[in-house]
Amino acid sequence: MILVTGGAGFIGANFVLDWLRLNDEPILNLDKLTYAGNLENLASLQGDPRHVFVQGDIGDRALVGRLLAEQRPRAIVNFAAESHVDRSIHGPEDFIQTNIVGAFHLLEEARGYWMSLSDADKAGFRFLHVSTDEVYGSLGPDDAPFTEKTPFAPNSPYSASKASSDHLVRAYHHTYGLPTLTTNCSNNYGPYQFPEKLIPLMILNATKGKPLPIYGDGMNVRDWLYVTDHCSAIRAVLDQGRPGETYNVGGWNEMPNLVIVKTLCALLDEMLPTSPLTPHASRLTFVKDRPGHDRRYAIDASKIHRELGWKPAETFETGIRKTVRWYLDNMQWVENVASGAYRKWLDTNYTTR
Amino acid sequence: MKTILITGGAGYIGSHACVEFLQAGYDVVVLDNLCNSSPESLRRVRELTGLDFPFVEGDIRDRALLDRLFCDHDIDAVIHFAGLKAVGESVEKPLLYYGNNIAGSVTLFDAMQAAGVKTIVFSSSATVYGDPASVPIREDFPVGGTTNPYGASKLFIERILQDVAIADSAWSIALLRYFNPVGAHRSGRIGEDPRGIPNNLMPYISQVAVGRREHLNVFGDDYPTPDGTGVRDYIHVVDLAQGHVKAVEKLAEGPGVRIWNLGAGRGYSVVEMVKAFAQASGRPVPYRFAPRRAGDIAQCWADPAKAERELGWKARFGLEDMCADTWRWQSMNPNGYERNVA
Numbered sequence: 292m293i294l295v296t297g298g299a300g301f302i303g304a305n306f307v308l309d310w311l312r313l314n315d316e317p318i319l320n321l322d323k324l325t326y327a328g329n330l331e332n333l334a335s336l337q338g339d340p341r342h343v344f345v346q347g348d349i350g351d352r353a354l355v356g357r358l359l360a361e362q363r364p365r366a367i368v369n370f371a372a373e374s375h376v377d378r379s380i381h382g383p384e385d386f387i388q389t390n391i392v393g394a395f396h397l398l399e400e401a402r403g404y405w406m407s408l409s410d411a412d413k414a415g416f417r418f419l420h421v422s423t424d425e426v427y428g429s430l431g432p433d434d435a436p437f438t439e440k441t442p443f444a445p446n447s448p449y450s451a452s453k454a455s456s457d458h459l460v461r462a463y464h465h466t467y468g469l470p471t472l473t474t475n476c477s478n479n480y481g482p483y484q485f486p487e488k489l490i491p492l493m494i495l496n497a498t499k500g501k502p503l504p505i506y507g508d509g510m511n512v513r514d515w516l517y518v519t520d521h522c523s524a525i526r527a528v529l530d531q532g533r534p535g536e537t538y539n540v541g542g543w544n545e546m547p548n549l550v551i552v553k554t555l556c557a558l559l560d561e562m563l564p565t566s567p568l569t570p571h572a573s574r575l576t577f578v579k580d581r582p583g584h585d586r587r588y589a590i591d592a593s594k595i596h597r598e599l600g601w602k603p604a605e606t607f608e609t610g611i612r613k614t615v616r617w618y619l620d621n622m623q624w625v626e627n628v629a630s631g632a633y634r635k636w637l638d639t640n641y642t643t644r
Numbered sequence: 645m646k647t648i649l650i651t652g653g654a655g656y657i658g659s660h661a662c663v664e665f666l667q668a669g670y671d672v673v674v675l676d677n678l679c680n681s682s683p684e685s686l687r688r689v690r691e692l693t694g695l696d697f698p699f700v701e702g703d704i705r706d707r708a709l710l711d712r713l714f715c716d717h718d719i720d721a722v723i724h725f726a727g728l729k730a731v732g733e734s735v736e737k738p739l740l741y742y743g744n745n746i747a748g749s750v751t752l753f754d755a756m757q758a759a760g761v762k763t764i765v766f767s768s769s770a771t772v773y774g775d776p777a778s779v780p781i782r783e784d785f786p787v788g789g790t791t792n793p794y795g796a797s798k799l800f801i802e803r804i805l806q807d808v809a810i811a812d813s814a815w816s817i818a819l820l821r822y823f824n825p826v827g828a829h830r831s832g833r834i835g836e837d838p839r840g841i842p843n844n845l846m847p848y849i850s851q852v853a854v855g856r857r858e859h860l861n862v863f864g865d866d867y868p869t870p871d872g873t874g875v876r877d878y879i880h881v882v883d884l885a886q887g888h889v890k891a892v893e894k895l896a897e898g899p900g901v902r903i904w905n906l907g908a909g910r911g912y913s914v915v916e917m918v919k920a921f922a923q924a925s926g927r928p929v930p931y932r933f934a935p936r937r938a939g940d941i942a943q944c945w946a947d948p949a950k951a952e953r954e955l956g957w958k959a960r961f962g963l964e965d966m967c968a969d970t971w972r973w974q975s976m977n978p979n980g981y982e983r984n985v986a
Binding site: 319340343346347354357358360361362363438 | 757776777778779780781784785868913947
């Protein structure tokens with residue numbers, strides 16, 4: 292049994308689904324079901340005894356302590372986090388609470404539980420913290436990609452909160468000996484991503500004939516990691532990673548936002564040849580850049596390749612094609628997550644620009 | 645393992661256990677103080693099985709009576725049902741509950757020890773798990789956090805038996821943690837006959853359906869469950885009774901303490917139960933939503949895999965049987981045993 296937190300969110304749900312597709316070790320899934328958590332992502336696991344779902348907060352120490360005592364997991368994989376940079380700009384509080392204070396409480400309960408284990412179980416236990424490459428800050432066009440040794444320089448409340456929890460995780464290893472692992476990944480994309488993020492938002496807007504807003508000049512560069520690859524990287528780190536280490540996870544796909552959106556539009560033109568909205572790229576509109584918008588992230592993921600033999604299976608071309616296909620095939624899912632609250636949020640972010 | 649003493653054998657689960665043990669070929673002796681049961685149930689057990697057995701009217705707190713009983717009968721194992729079981733009443737009368745359940749059990753165990761009878765199946769409850777954070781509930785979940793003297797008495801008795809086993813390794817002990825027993829014998833001759841206002845859902849529903857009560861209060865419609873009402877694991881009392889036969893067979897393999905959940909392994913919500921019962925009975929079951937009751941948890945069901953693996957036991961009766969059998973009992977005995985002594 293492993294405990295996965297945030298397992299109803301985008302990356303967490305993909306991780307849970309992949310995990311249970313690949314092996315029979317049960318998952319205890321703790322998720323608060325905020326706006327980004329969606330049990331519909333896990334609908335295929337209905338009635339599957341290998342999946343135990345609990346709605347709750349990683350910061351609820353009584354609950355977490357009780358769950359650990361009941362289920363006795365051999366590992367914790369912490370996906371639970373507020374993750375959307377724009378939201379962290381409008382309201383950083385939730386980010387501090389969940390990403391820092393919540394992670395601290397989870398670490399404390401994990402430490403207490405870990406201390407109670409037998410020596411053999413103690414040695415085998417892992418606390419894997421899933422983080423982001425945004426903790427490293429921003430790069431100029433010619434700077435070398437982030438390595439695990441790059442000093443932290445977070446620029447948004449979101450990345451600052453993640454950097455903070457990364458430090459706590461590191462401290463729990465060095466101070467208490469908790470066998471921790473940290474992964475810092477680049478931008479994820481793929482099925483089940485909440486349509487506030489670039490790729491699903493653009494697919495959704497394009498298929499509805501809505502404008503396709505691009506921040507600034509659209510030349511902000513990100514590395515793109517297909518979510519399934521991210522999940523396989525986490526499994527590799529969980530299996531073979533050295534306690535106390537951090538591992539960068541990247542897709543080896545640096546791409547400006549504008550190219551992403553144009554690629555999406557071309558794929559939509561191809562997959563929806565009879566759509567009256569073709570060419571989809573005709574609705575590209577440039578909007579004022581967001582504050583603190585990092586210019587470029589690039590990640591050097593050679594350590595995980597060198598030490599654990601992991602490399603992504605998807606290229607950007609194959610990954611983005613799968614993603615567009617998935618969203619077109621799952622429009623009902625998209626409709627269902629496009630709740631009133633979500634639309635209201637989109638309004639405050641984009642109508643004033 | 646031939647002669648079984650069943651304490652509380654005239655009660656709801658006890659009477660069904662009598663039937664199953666008798667039909668499995670055991671000799672049965674029943675001890676019951678009839679404080680919350682009717683000797684009529686035992687008459688009907690005899691009628692159903694065509695088998696006779698001794699009935700000792702008496703109390704487990706009566707040590708002299710117990711000594712005499714163990715002297716008069718060559719008991720191989722005890723199935724210990726005797727106890728008070730109303731959660732609300734236990735809060736009002738803790739000493740009554742601790743006296744009956746704990747002092748009574750200690751007296752019984754002591755008399756067993758003295759008589760050299762060291763095999764016991766104890767009627768425990770899922771209430772010992774307190775408020776579980778996850779479901780399904782496995783036997784290795786932590787126990788504790790009970791919220792009332794009834795639950796605490798079950799927890800303490802489990803602990804007492806575990807300590808007894810530590811002190812004397814000759815004891816063979818089964819702790820059976822029941823989920824929510826419902827239903828009745830298929831004949832409609834024996835069933836649950838609560839005195840006064842029922843504490844449990846199923847007898848309440850059936851009394852509404854038969855017209856004895858106006859409507860059902862559903863406590864809480866805002867739990868994090870599919871329809872907002874509490875979800876519980878309901879287990880047919882005949883399945884439950886058969887679990888005791890299996891447990892006695894298993895205890896014959898050797899000493900030690902063994903714990904098994906006896907549950908169906910799936911939950912039904914209150915509203916699902918009401919609908920199924922209305923369907924099975926063909927009667928309307930009007931209900932109203934009321935605020936949550938203190939101490940009630942949102943959902944609770946068993947992981948019954950251990951019982952299946954080790955006892956070869958699993959619940960065979962589903963929701964339809966539970967409702968149909970409850971209704972048969974209720975409609976054939978609208979006022980229970982007392983006023984229908986035929």
